[in-house]
Each structure stands twice: as structure tokens, then as C-alpha cells.
Amino acid sequence: MRIVYSWLKEFLPEAPAPERLEELLAGLGHETETIDRLPAPDAGIVFARVLAVEPIPGAEVRKLVLDAGREVQVVSGAPNARAGMGVALALPGAVLPGGLELSARKIQGLESYGMALSAKELAVGEYAGGLMEFPEDALPPGTPLAEAWPEDWVVEVEITPNRADVLSVYGTARDLAALGMTLVHPDPRPRTTPIPLPFQVWIDDPKGCDRFTLSYARNLRNGPSPLAVQRRLYAAGMRPISRIVDASNYAMLELGNPIHAYDARFIGEGIRVRRARKGERLVTLDGVEREFDGRDLLITVEHGGHNTPEGIAGVMGGSHGEVREDTAEVALEVAHFDPVSVRGTAKRQGLKTEASYRFERGVDPDGQVRAALRFMELVQQWQGEGAEVAEGRIDLNHTRPREPIAFRPSYANRLIGAGFAEAEQLEALERLGFRVEGRAEPYRVTAPTHRMDMEIEEDLVEEVARIIGYDKIPVTLPSFFPAPDNLGVDEPFEAKQRLKRALVGLGFQEVVNYSWTSPEELSLYRAPAPTVAFANPQASDRTHLRTAVYPGLLHNLKTNLAQGEEGPFLLFEIGNVFNESETTRLGMLLSGETVPGLWQPGLAGGFYALKGLLESAAAHLGATLRVEKEGFAHLHPGVSGAVYWNGRKVGSIGQLHPAIAAQAELPTAYLVELELPLPASQTRFKDVAKYPASLRDLAVVVPEGVPYGEVERILRASAGEHLESLQIFDVYRGSPLEPGQKSMAFHLSFRHEGRTLTDAETDGYMQNVIGAIEEAGYAIRR
Secondary structure, eight states: OEEEHHHHHHHOTTOOOHHHHHHHHHHTTOEEEEEEEEOOOOTTEEEEEEEEEEEOTTOSSEEEEEESSSEEEEEEOOTTOOTTOEEEEEOTTOBOTTSOBOOOEEETTEEEOSEEOBTTTTTSOSOOSSBOOBOTTSSOTTOBGGGTSOOEEEEEEEOOTTOGGGSSHHHHHHHHHTTTOOOOOOOOOOOEEOOOOOOEEEESOTTTEEEEEEEEEESOOOOOOOHHHHHHHHHTTOOOOOHHHHHHHHHHHHHSOOOEEEEGGGSBTEEEEEEOOTTOEEEBTTSOEEEOOTTOEEEEEEETTEEEEEEETTTEEBSTTOOOTTOOOEEEEEEEEOHHHHHHHHHHHTOOOHHHHHHHHOOOTTOHHHHHHHHHHHHHHHHOTTOEEESOOEEEEOOOOOOOEEEOHHHHHHHHTOOOOHHHHHHHHHHTTOEEEOSSSSEEEEOOTTOTTOOSHHHHHHHHHHHHOGGGSOOOOOOOOOOTTTTTTTHHHHHHHHHHHHHHHTTOEEOOOOSEEOHHHHHHTTOOOOOOBOSSOSBTTBOEEOSOSHHHHHHHHHHHHHTTOOOOEEEEEEEEEESSSEEEEEEEEEESOSSTTOSSTTTTTSHHHHHHHHHHHHHHTTOOEEEEEOOOTTEEEEEEEEEEETTEEEEEEEEEOHHHHHHHTOOOOEEEEEEESOOOOOOOOOOOOOSOOEEEEEEEEEETTOOHHHHHHHHHHHHOTTEEEEEEEEEEOSTTSOTTEEEEEEEEEEOOSSSOOOHHHHHHHHHHHHHHHHHTTOEEOO
């Protein structure tokens, strides 16, 4: 939100300089993005009145005769130039905000004594489609524009979604005033006349619209707004349109309540607020025809027995009843609409307006009458004599009073970690406009209507800390008191952190992906179909919750390759997936050669490299790991397996299926996906072995298709309880083995904890092993 400093000073006369203001706003929780200086226009830029506009034969530009304290002429191509309007005239020698110095020159054979300026050329706005139009009597002709536009500043503040009460000049001043400054409360007092209201109002949906006011004014003369008003509107980010439209925008920016003015000629017998009928249409102020369904709340008009849409409640009005140049009667709507309803309609229609922005976040349900009075006051001030404002108004009010919240200063101190005095806390709340009742805690605190974010006691505690000052909260280390019911509660987190450290130590990089996906993406990567869909997805390709982690890793790989990264890539992610239930998984990806130049294919960056890295992580965590051949839809049918961690099946490992890689235009990649938490390892401490190990080697001849895991199981099951370790050290194929056979050689280590094993005992264990191998149908290589 852009706040004009001079405007803020009207409500907060003691406001400090903009630089100090930035610090105070930050302390209140409102971050300042920029502070822009608005310099006064150059002394050579003056106010002028257009006396005549004359065409130039054969040219698109026209001659303007101006009164600038003396009669001068300029040549201009502005389409809106007309006799009687006020303009800004840059005389020869004037320097425009962009640095251009003007001089008298000839255009189409005519001398042009300076230049009539647009809003863009004056550097107050972006509009360059015509001259900036002022009232013809705004200033005496020839008066420097700087007299009406002195130096000013614009403070742009980032307002969090829960603080809609600060989305106005007065709202910002009100929040700052709680720090101890004097606040000037708005008290608009237009001159009213006891004239009858020519319309009625009906609310068919009090849930969607719980308050609706409609006021009336007549004998209006529409035209340009005063100079100072136009500059403020431009500085606040809005383009001036006309006196009536500008009054509605000015009052909204000042007080925070969106306002909509209808040309009273077009609202018939009155206004009805109702839900749309399916298929109803309306051309809105932006010239777009829009179609509605039963979820949309509309402003409709009753006319001759017919009811037709005239606006989208809280979003945008219709083009039929808009204010025109000849508008003389105004019906003024200031209402309160349900934020959820406005947000849904604005999103469905693809509309984001100043009104919807405020209604979505919450508008003060008690500020409608004040905003309407301010609009009427501005119209009368800007027009001068003649404007009549009806004394009465229609006010249909279905709002509910605020419920008080119990507040305990002692609890606030415990929660904040401070020792603020009780009286100091209550005073902070009262300075914010809260009503405090009671003589001892718990006090009954009622929030003002503009503080829609106040619901529970913790909200009040936050306000106390905010107003007294976050810098007043002492910095201390928290104290932790273990209790029987929370011992070990951090173990799942610690287990996850140990796993992350092990993977990072092996060279992997952690990534964090969104849990959002689409059925198309999951289908491409052959992941399980999604089961949880979003009611309001943010994008067409992010409509469901993911069912696997590895598609995100593949997307990371593709993104890095598109950025020109060459790899190798070692990535992992720990995140949640959503199938029948929500679970946590570890995903790992390897692509490229992690140790280039190795003589044996696959060890540098293939399946065995990833398997070896996973085994190293398991060993680091004190776990056992094995892989058994098994097929998975997303993996290569010949290069995939199930992962067993401490004897329990926890997931898969393998090469990405070539068909998926080809369709997704990805290189060869290897993936792991494991369910977490992994089975815990039983840590057992023992002394360093006092007795020597007994070592034996054994070569087993098996058919080519027999996996290592099967031979390992036979060896471990038959070797007995004193087998300390088993390690494969060679795989041989060739003569004298028959074709289709391979020899797997193992180191076996036996050790007894209480004594030295004899050779006879070790030979006995080996005989058991050999017997089991032969019983399984395999041979021993002698």
C-alpha cells in the first residue's frame, strides 16, 4: 500500500520524518518497501486555462490558445484538449522531471510556446493518452504548479493479510497513534437536505451481505477533481477519472471502506442483493461480458417488474449504471460483504480490484456510514455550491456485536517471556481502541470492529508485545524441563537428521519440492494415481497431492540440465506423500559418473554406485542392508530390486525405466525410494576382541542367474553363531568353468568372544557351510 506522507499528517500531525516513520512501522510489524520523494514541479511549470482549440489544416496536431497569465499558444496532439479545461503548461526554460529542458519551437509552421503536459510527463502517473485535466478555476492562470503540489513523499508499506485494518491512510495513522501520538479522528459533516430517497434496498442473502447502506445526492456537476487530490490519487496508485469517481476512490483510500457510486437514473425502484442465477451475464466496468453461477453474489436493480444484474458484489460494478460526465444524481453504495464469497467470485472471474483486495481481507463492518458521509463531504467541497445530500439513508444492518475475549496479563508475561506491568498491558490495548472491562484478571477485552483478526487471547498478547515494543522483551535462553511424557519425542526428528547428515557426507545434495502435482505428471513417471485433489488449485499442473517423491527429483534433474548443468547429479529429498494415508519417504537420485574414469562399467555412476552409496549410509547408521531382485513399474525390469533395511522391506532401487526416460527426454538415472522411518538398529556395545579370528576362503560355483543374496543367505544360515563377517571378494567366469556358470569367492571370519577357536572347530563350521551349498545344488570350486 502506498501512503502519501502529507495525507498521513492530516490524521497524525506528530508523525515523524519518513525515515523515522519506516522504523516505527517496522516495529509495529509493517515492513516498508520503499520511500519515494515527490519533488515539487519546476518553477517553469504553471497552471493554464485552455481558451480555444483550433485545427491545423493537414495535420493531426492542433493549436491550443492558453491563458497562462498572458495569452500564449502551443501545438498539441492530445485528443482530450478542449476549451475551458485547466492544464499544466511547461513554459520555455522549464525542466521536466525526466530532465528535458523545453524551449519555444515551431511545429507545423506555428510557434509552440512550451508544452501542455500529461500525467506521465509530470511524473505523477503512467497515463500518457491525454492532457492531465484540472478544474478551470483551480489556480489563477500563470501560478506555478508547485504552489498546489509542494514536495511530498510516498511510503510503500507491505501489509500482511491479517491486518486489513491498516489498508487505509487513517488505518495506518490509527496504528501509529497507539505508540503515543495524537490521532485526528475523521468526522465528516456534509450539508444535508430533507429530501426523499427515490429507491429501496432488499438483501436476499444476509450471509453474503450482512450490511448495506445506500445514500443519495442530487444536483451534482461532474468534472475534474482538484489539483492536490489528483496528485494524491496518482501517488497512491490510482488514476483520476472524474470528481464523483475520484471522491469514491479518495474516501476508500482514506478510510478503508470500498465505495461504489451509481448514476441514480439507472437503478430504477432500488437495489436487490442476491445470488446469481446460472447463466446470468453482465458487462462490467472494464468492458468485459461475464457469466455467473449460483455461487456469485450480485448487485441487481429492480426496474418495471424486472430484476437485472448491475454489479458484482465487492468486486466491480456494471457498465450500465456507471457514473458519466452528465451524472447529476448519485446512489452511493457502501456495504460489507462476506470475504470468502468475494474471494471466490474474484478468482472465478479473474478480477483483482482495489475493492476485492480489501473485502477479501476483511472490511470494518461499522465504517459504512462514516465512509458515505466522507464521500458526500468531498463532493460538496470539490463542487462548491449546489450539491444536495439527502439527510437520510437506507441502512440494512445484520452484523453481530463482537464477543469479549478473556485476557490475563500474567499469562501474557509467561507467553512473551517478559515482566510487563499489568497496567502497562491494559493501557497498550486501550490505546489501540480495545475496551477493557473488569477489576482483576481475567479481564474482558472487546476489540474494535475494524480489528477482524482478534479472536483469541493469544491475539491480544501479540498486540501487547507489539505496542509495548518487541525490543523491550528480554533476550534469554529458554529452559527445558523434561517430563516422563515427552522423553524421546524428538527421536523421529533426530533420526531424520542423522539420515540427512549421512547422505550429505556421501556427496548428495538435499532438495525440497512442493507436494503438488498433476495426474498427467504422475502418469508420465508411472507413479500411483493421486487420491487427494485440491478444491482451489493454484495452477492447472498443480491440482493434486503427490503419491511419490521420485517424480520431483526427476523434475529437478530436468531443470538442472535445461540450465546447462553437466552433473554428475546426486540428489535426495525427504518429504511426505499422500496415498491411502500420509507417509514420509526418502527419495534419492544418481545421474552421471560420480567417480569418472573407473575401469569397470557401472561402478562410477550406475546401479552399483547408487547401491554402494546406500549401503555406506546404512553402515554409517549401524544398519544392515540387502537388495533382492524385484520389478517396479517405474524401474528398468532388469535393473531393479527391493531394499531391505535391518531385514524389513522398505522400498525400491533401480534404473529409471528407459521408456519413461525417452518420453520425458531424460538421461539414464538411478532412483531409490524408501518409506520412513527406517527400522531402528539395536545398538550393542562390546569390548575390543581379545582373541584372534579364524579366517577361511570359499569359492562357490553357481549358475549365472543366481543372485549374490541367495548364496549369502545359505552361508550365513549354515556357518553358525561364531561367524563374525562375510565378504565377497571375487566373481570369476571362464575356463575351466562351463558356460553359464560363475564362481563367487568369499572371505569368512569366525571368532569366539571367550576363547580362541581351534582349527578343528573352524573346519567343522566350514563343513556345515559346504554341505549346505551342495544340498542347495551348487558346487564348491576346489
